[in-house]
Amino acid sequence: MRRRILASAALLAGSALLLSACAPSGSSGGEQASGDDVTLKVWSWRTEDVEAYNTIFDVFEEENPGITVEFEAFQNTEYNQILTTGLAGSDGPDVPMVRAYGQLQPNIEAGQLEPIDGDVDGLDAIAPSVIAGAKGKADGKTYAVPLATQTLQMFYNKQIFKDQGLDVPTTWAEFIDVQEKLLAAGITPMALGAKDDWILPIFADIVGSARYGGSEFEQKVLSGETDFNDPDYVASLGIITELQKYLTPDVVGVSYTDSQIQFTSGQAAQFPGGSFEIATFRNQAPDLEFGSYQVPVPDGAVLDAPVSPAYADGNFAINAKSKNKEAALELLNWLATPEFGQLVADELNQFSAIPGVEYEDAVMKEAWANAEAGQAPYLLLVDFRYGEPLGTAVLGAEVQKMFLGQVDAAGAAAALQTGISQWFTPGE
Amino acid sequence: MSATTMTSVPRRRGNTGIALTRRAGMVFVLPALILFGVFIAYPLLTALSYSFFGWTGIVRGDFVGLENYLTLFTKLPYSEDIPNAFVHNVLLFVGAMLFQNTVGLGLATLLHRVRRFKRFFQTMYTLPYLVSPLVIGYLWSLMLSPLFGPVNAVLRTIGLGDVAQPWLGNPQTAIWVVVFVTAWQWIGFPVLLYGAALGGIPEEIEEAASLDGASAWQRFRSITLPMLVPAIGTVSVLTFIGAMEAFPIPYALGGSQGNPAGATDVLSLLFYRTAFESGSSNAIGTSSAIATLLFLFIFGISMLITWLMRRAERKLF
Structure with a gap:
């Protein structure tokens, strides 16, 4: 019995050890940069994209004779530990795919990545809130080339809108009118999986970013000019309560996957979500005709035009211990070109972080055009995931409490401010 | 040895x-x-x-003594999450104990008397125990879904629509769903253990007692129950450990944040969040402190239960 106690507790306690214990098996590492032929090891967590990446890197290899790219993908959930071990040892990747924003900081703080400011062309063309995902919080240096961008917007079922004689709303009054008509027709206006807390700050920003002022507000909060108790931010959270009647009753019991089914099966007419949903919707319901729009500006909003909140998703960096830094830099320079951006769009079906890319998919094209017309940072992910508790986690739980009637908008905003104050000091 | x-x-x-x-x-x-x-x-x-060091990412910093432990009790979110999660762990333990020592013991006693189909029923009750708790959790979350779940649909069809609930969305019911599903999955275990212990009680004793005129309840109270004390002790300790380190079922039902609004949070989820999902660079230090405390607590209380049970046994025999 005691052994069981020990064993079980050791499992828990030992998890911490896993951070340093799961070293990947060493294959051909340590090629010297002697001669011209160099093999670059690239690591990623996108196991589903291995073929696409091989196609993409074939293009690079053709243009850069002498450099071979060896792409290796690991289980997403284990990638952080595998990468941490790989970067600490001598057998790691030359060019690892790394996380963005807060989750990138441990690697930077441990000195595992090479700063690339001034060495990579094309970084200036990338949107500031996107490149922020590749920077060190403490030193402000750039450590990676952003790979993809996600945009947040409202998706809608075109067939339902047509059947109900509805148009994409362009004013707040029209937006409310659409919801009312759908409700009257017995269709759930919006599908939201409020049981899963992470979707809720996304929802809050989709409907409220323009209300609190997008990047304007971001600057003020970061400098300390205001905080989340700001009346504009509180009012933006108030929109959530205002819209609750257009969600499924008992929305806090609905899981994220349930909400996807609600939308793809036509039970709900709209879905507030990220661009990463597009591929999922296409897979789940190939016949579904859907589009996207930016939620119109509500009354009293700080911004006068609607915005798509956006954030960077994934970066490519250079291992500080790599023996092939020159070739790695060449690869990173290529990853910052529109040519690679286009391949990201065509092969990976993602929004590239590089401007000037064309999207073939109609929904992607529309969402991207909207985002280019008006963009804001997905505030809590971009700026408030650098300490514990994560801003997204605090607001997620608070919005659940709002739906349950346990807290009002002001209370939720106050809790968010208290939470991030644990580690965030304005002006630093 | x-x-x-x-x-x-x-x-x-x-x-x-x-x-x-x-x-x-x-x-x-x-x-x-x-x-x-x-x-x-x-x-x-x-x-x-x-747990005694400060960390930046995976680089170990200075020796900080008990600071990581202090953080757990003085700083948000830990100072709020730990008591909240701890109460839920205790509820899990109490709920499982009640369920196992009433329903579990009752089933085992009934099965002990039954001759036909005994194996069949034993297997049936033990089946959920053999399925991965993650799978069990997901199956229950599907059954309880307010949109597509059969539980609410059945309640509405039989005229109990008022009872239908967003079971996992309402903080008042969500934790009890976790308690119930955990107890439900584990029920086969006490049934087997108590079944074996009941089989080990010599029939002569009960026979002698009934010849002396003891009623069925008296026989259960004065003979069967005392003879079961060692088995109850084992079940208690294992249930305690299981409840304190509960992870897969709460994770499958409420995600790593213990949704909704922390209503299904338990200590292992808190450890998981801190160690693997946190944006804090001292994640290793804080999560190690949680793991250490959890271990000491489980170890200490398990020892205490074992000691108490041994003492009770000695008094009996």
């Missing part, structure tokens, strides 16, 4: 009946000792040592 072997002097023929030199004894113990050391003692001690 190892203690007896190690202290036995070469020629001693004590209760083991085997004569071994100390060196030979060591050789036999060594493989187990190495495995124990590498896979249990070493990780435990490392986690313990990690």
